[in-house]
Amino acid sequence: MANFLSYALIFLACVLIIWGLSRFFAWKMRIEAEKAKEKARQKEAEMKGLLVRCPLCDSALAKGENIISRVWRPMNTPEQYCIVNGCPHCYPVVEEGLSRVCPVCGKSVPLDGYLVSHLFCKPNGKRHVHITGCSEEAHYKGKNLMQ
Numbered sequence: 001m002a003n004f005l006s007y008a009l010i011f012l013a014c015v016l017i018i019w020g021l022s023r024f025f026a027w028k029m030r031i032e033a034e035k036a037k038e039k040a041r042q043k044e045a046e047m048k049g050l051l052v053r054c055p056l057c058d059s060a061l062a063k064g065e066n067i068i069s070r071v072w073r074p075m076n077t078p079e080q081y082c083i084v085n086g087c088p089h090c091y092p093v094v095e096e097g098l099s100r101v102c103p104v105c106g107k108s109v110p111l112d113g114y115l116v117s118h119l120f121c122k123p124n125g126k127r128h129v130h131i132t133g134c135s136e137e138a139h140y141k142g143k144n145l146m147q
Contacts, residue, residue: 054087055115055131057098061087071119078122082129084115102134109134 042051052061061067068085085091090100091111100109109115113135120128 054090055084055103055129056086056100056109057090057094059087059089059095059098069117078120080119080121082117082119084117084129084131086114102136103131104133105137107134107136109136 052067053059054061054067065088067087068091070083070085072081074080086100089095090098094100094111100111100113101107102109102115104115115131116133116135116137117129117131120130122128
């Protein structure tokens with residue numbers, strides 16, 4: 001009888017271990033499926049152009065990350081002068097593996113450099129930026145645009 005009891009306990013322990021492992025792997029697969037869905041949603045949003053990318057380093061900005069820029073007054077005009085310093089990934093410190101490149105002229109923009117742009121404020125509240133160059137271009141070199 002003692003032999004039967006020990007075999008029954010071993011069998012019960014094996015069943016519990018197998019059940020626990022199956023629950024663990026099911027949980028792990030569910031987490032991985034959720035990650036894959038989120039990655040697919042981000043890729044779809046990027047394809048539609050809904051994700052914002054930094055114009056200097058081309059890093060995708062996560063929710064809550066903003067591009068660091070300076071806009072000059074008057075604020076009531078539909079077009080304003082603006083400079084873009086970068087994003088949290090490339091300004092004030094450039095992360096490893098990133099480079100700051102002007103999308104207009106292709107020159108490398110130093111950390112104290114910036115992009116020259118125009119900010120268009122539409123009546124519906126949306127904003128649109130046209131980048132016209134950088135601080136490293138020849139026709140901007142003589143001007144101190146940061147004043």
